[in-house]
Structure formats: C-alpha cells, structure tokens
Amino acid sequence: MGVPAAALCLAAALALGCARPLTHRKPDAPGGGHPHGAEPLGNDTDLSQLCGDKGGFDAAALTENGTMLFFRGTEVWETSPRGPLPHGHPLAASWLELEGPVDAALRIHRREHPEEHQSLYLFQGEQVWAYAGGQLRPGFPRRIGDEFPGVPGGLDAAVECHPEECGGETILFFKGDKVFSFDLASRMTKQHTWPGLGPCDAALRWLERYYCLQGTQFQRFDPVTGEVPPGYPRDLRDYFIPCPGRGHGHGNASWGDAGDRCSRLPFQAVISDDTGRIYAFRGGLMFRLDSWRDGWHAWPQGHSWPGLQGDVDAAFAWDGRTYLIQGSQVSIYLSGQGHRQVEGYPKALQDELGVPVADAAFTCPGSAELYVIAGDRMRRVDLTQTPRHAGELLQLPHDGVDGAMCTADGIFLFRGDRYYQYRSLDELLGARQPAPHKSIAVDLFHCPQ
Numbered sequence: 001m002g003v004p005a006a007a008l009c010l011a012a013a014l015a016l017g018c019a020r021p022l023t024h025r026k027p028d029a030p031g032g033g034h035p036h037g038a039e040p041l042g043n044d045t046d047l048s049q050l051c052g053d054k055g056g057f058d059a060a061a062l063t064e065n066g067t068m069l070f071f072r073g074t075e076v077w078e079t080s081p082r083g084p085l086p087h088g089h090p091l092a093a094s095w096l097e098l099e100g101p102v103d104a105a106l107r108i109h110r111r112e113h114p115e116e117h118q119s120l121y122l123f124q125g126e127q128v129w130a131y132a133g134g135q136l137r138p139g140f141p142r143r144i145g146d147e148f149p150g151v152p153g154g155l156d157a158a159v160e161c162h163p164e165e166c167g168g169e170t171i172l173f174f175k176g177d178k179v180f181s182f183d184l185a186s187r188m189t190k191q192h193t194w195p196g197l198g199p200c201d202a203a204l205r206w207l208e209r210y211y212c213l214q215g216t217q218f219q220r221f222d223p224v225t226g227e228v229p230p231g232y233p234r235d236l237r238d239y240f241i242p243c244p245g246r247g248h249g250h251g252n253a254s255w256g257d258a259g260d261r262c263s264r265l266p267f268q269a270v271i272s273d274d275t276g277r278i279y280a281f282r283g284g285l286m287f288r289l290d291s292w293r294d295g296w297h298a299w300p301q302g303h304s305w306p307g308l309q310g311d312v313d314a315a316f317a318w319d320g321r322t323y324l325i326q327g328s329q330v331s332i333y334l335s336g337q338g339h340r341q342v343e344g345y346p347k348a349l350q351d352e353l354g355v356p357v358a359d360a361a362f363t364c365p366g367s368a369e370l371y372v373i374a375g376d377r378m379r380r381v382d383l384t385q386t387p388r389h390a391g392e393l394l395q396l397p398h399d400g401v402d403g404a405m406c407t408a409d410g411i412f413l414f415r416g417d418r419y420y421q422y423r424s425l426d427e428l429l430g431a432r433q434p435a436p437h438k439s440i441a442v443d444l445f446h447c448p449q
C-alpha cells in the first residue's frame with residue numbers, strides 16, 4: 001500500500017466519511033477541515049464578536065468534515081483545529097432554505113443508515129432541517145415531533161450520542177431543565193432531569209466528550225447520568241475559540257513532547273477496538289487516531305480508563321473488552337457505555353493470558369486469536385480457551401517492536417517513530433526482513449514532513 005493510502009487506512013472503518021463540507025467546498029487533504037488558502041482568514045471583527053464578554057451561542061455542532069460551527073442570531077462562525085482563524089458569515093450563505101436564528105444543531109450518528117449518517121440537523125421552532133453534503137435532504141424541513149416522536153419544539157440544545165458512550169445511537173435534546181433522550185433504533189423518548197448540569201444554550205460532542213455551553217462558559221457532562229466532573233464550569237474562550245491572550249495550552253505544558261503528536265517520540269502501545277476506535281499510548285497520555293477530522297488532543301489515559309495509572313506496555317481488544325497490559329499485570333475494561341474496569345482486575349498476565357511479558361499484542365477483527373510479541377518472537381493465544389496457553393514461538397523479521405495492531409487493512413508494527421505494514425499474518429511471518437518503514441507522525445497523525 002502506498003503512502004497516500006496508508007495515510008487513510010486507519011480511517012477506513014471509521015464513522016467519519018469523506019463527504020464535502022456543508023459550504024460546498026472540497027474537503028481538505030487528510031487532516032484538514034479547510035483547504036489551506038481557500039478560506040478567508042478570520043479578522044479582528046470576527047474575533048472581537050466571538051471573544052467578547054457578551055458571548056454565548058444559540059447552537060453548536062461539528063460538520064461532516066470536522067469543522068466546528070457556532071451559531072448566534074443569523075450568523076454562523078466556522079473554526080477548525082487545523083484551519084485558519086474563525087470567520088463568520090450569514091446562515092443563508094450555507095443554508096439557503098433557513099432563515100432566522102437556529103435553536104439547536106447536531107451531527108447525527110447512524111452508521112447503519114448511510115443516507116443519514118453524518119448529516120447536519122438544524123432545529124428552529126417546531127421544525128428540523130437535515131443537510132447532507134451541503135444539500136437539503138428530501139422530505140425536509142419536517143416537524144420535530146414527526147422526525148423524533150416525543151421530542152418537543154422550541155429546543156435549547158441537542159447533541160448526538162454514540163453507542164460506545166450511550167449504549168446505542170442516541171440524541172440528547174435539552175429544553176429548560178428537562179433532557180429528552182431519543183433512541184434512534186427504537187424511536188422511543190425518555191425524559192430526564194439533570195439538576196447538576198443546568199440549562200444548556202448549546203451542546204457539543206468533541207472527541208468522545210460531551211459539553212453543555214452556557215453563555216461564555218461550558219461544562220463537561222456524562223451523557224448517561226448528566227454528572228459533571230470537578231473543575232467546571234470553564235470559559236469557552238480558553239478552549240474552543242482561539243481568543244488573543246487566552247488559552248489553556250500552558251496547563252498542558254508539563255506533558256512536554258509526549259503530548260505533542262508530531263514530536264516523533266515512540267508510542268508504547270496502539271490498539272484498534274471492536275468499534276474501529278484507534279488509540280495510541282505514551283507517557284500516561286492517550287491520543288485517538290480514528291477521529292482525526294475532528295482535531296487532535298492528548299488526554300490523560302485515566303480520563304477514558306478510570307483508575308488506569310502508569311505506562312501501558314501493550315493493548316488489544318476482544319469480545320467487547322479492552323485489555324491493557326502493564327508489566328506483569330493486565331487490566332480489563334468493558335467497552336460499552338464508556339470504559340468500565342472489570343471487577344477483580346488487574347491480574348497477573350501469566351494467569352490471564354499464559355504469557356509472562358508482552359512488548360506488544362494484537363487481535364484481528366472478528367478473531368479470537370491473540371498474538372503476543374516479546375523481543376523478536378511472537379506467540380499465539382486462543383482467547384476462547386480456559387485456561388489460556390501460549391503456542392509455539394514464531395520468528396519475526398524485527399528485533400523488537402513498541403506496539404502493534406491489526407485492522408481490515410492489515411497488521412501494523414510500531415517501532416520508534418516508524419511503522420511497518422503487512423497485508424496479512426502470512427506475509428508477516430514469511431518476511432525475511434522488515435517491510436518498508438513509514439512515518440507515524442506524517443501518515444497517521446498528519447504532521448508536516
């Protein structure tokens with residue numbers, strides 16, 4: 001596979017498509033929300049309007065190509081973690097059929113319904129508009145109650161909730177102090193009250209996290225319980241909007257090069273799970289690779305895997321579970337609504353998997369065969385067996401690796417700032433020397449060469 005294809009291979013199983021943006025511009029090359037040079041740069045007027053103390057938005061959402069949209073009155077501002085400064089324009093410049101303020105907005109998530117998946121839904125009064133690829137979908141606008149039975153009009157906010165976080169493809173609608181949870185499969189609505197969260201002017205999902213926007217502030221919340229973690233509310237202008245003289249980057253300075261995706265430091269483990277999510281670990285931090293269109297951010301690994309401390313040496317996923325190996329211990333997390341640690345773990349690696357140590361490990365999609373790498377050798381473990389035993393030693397064309405994973409595009413071995421791709425297990429085991437190396441930073445993190 002050539003470099004251009006390799007740069008996209010990790011996104012093949014992802015939910016995010018390559019449809020063109022709503023504003024009828026061609027999408028950027030991998031890693032960009034806007035074509036560089038194709039967008040007007042944000043000006044002082046745009047920034048002053050966004051960064052003033054009278055800020056706040058009517059709605060917020062991400063487009064199908066990862067551009068953040070902030071709606072206020074008859075204007076919409078676009079900003080991208082990879083693009084130029086924010087800029088605003090009238091709603092009618094992007095959505096000719098829509099007039100006046102937007103009450104709520106969301107990017108719908110329905111993998112099994114490609115005609116709907118990644119569509120942008122805009123809510124106004126009693127009606128909803130749905131756009132795909134910049135075009136109004138047939139049959140819209142519709143009454144909100146017809147499209148989402150049990151959901152009222154006059155909404156304050158709305159946000160899509162992915163099955164990995166909500167247990168099913170769901171939409172959360174906010175109106176006053178009430179939250180309406182709509183299950184897209186059953187088309188049933190449940191009503192909740194989350195007093196700890198309070199009313200939301202807008203809501204947003206970004207990189208597996210959920211945010212309630214309130215004026216110039218925001219709170220992060222659990223999409224199942226509504227619970228808000230300590231440290232909130234925070235100011236929008238320090239996080240989501242690049243306001244002059246503001247920002248939270250200094251708070252992450254202690255992460256150093258480990259928190260810089262382009263630093264070329266080696267990753268200690270990489271994993272592709274059952275749902276196509278891809279994570280890379282180093283220095284107690286975690287990056288998500290498959291949602292690159294929405295931007296990049298390093299997170300402490302304990303944010304996604306509660307209680308996980310210290311470096312991860314190897315990781316793999318099987319049967320709705322994530323296995324995280326640290327030294328001679330392994331922890332198991334359920335991959336349903338968030339990541340919940342299985343009671344009784346961590347346990348000894350030898351007792352759980354039949355191997356004493358692991359530099360890397362991987363399972364391929366739909367397979368119960370685990371491959372554990374230590375040094376230049378690899379052993380097979382049948383995960384369906386109890387107890388589990390490691391098979392014979394298999395020679396690798398590498399003297400060691402830092403991490404490994406397997407996707408529909410083949411097997412990937414990581415060493416230093418490079419990765420090596422093999423189309424199949426047979427190709428890997430039959431190789432007399434390593435495959436041509438490629439750059440992790442350039443191909444997988446879309447960094448400059």
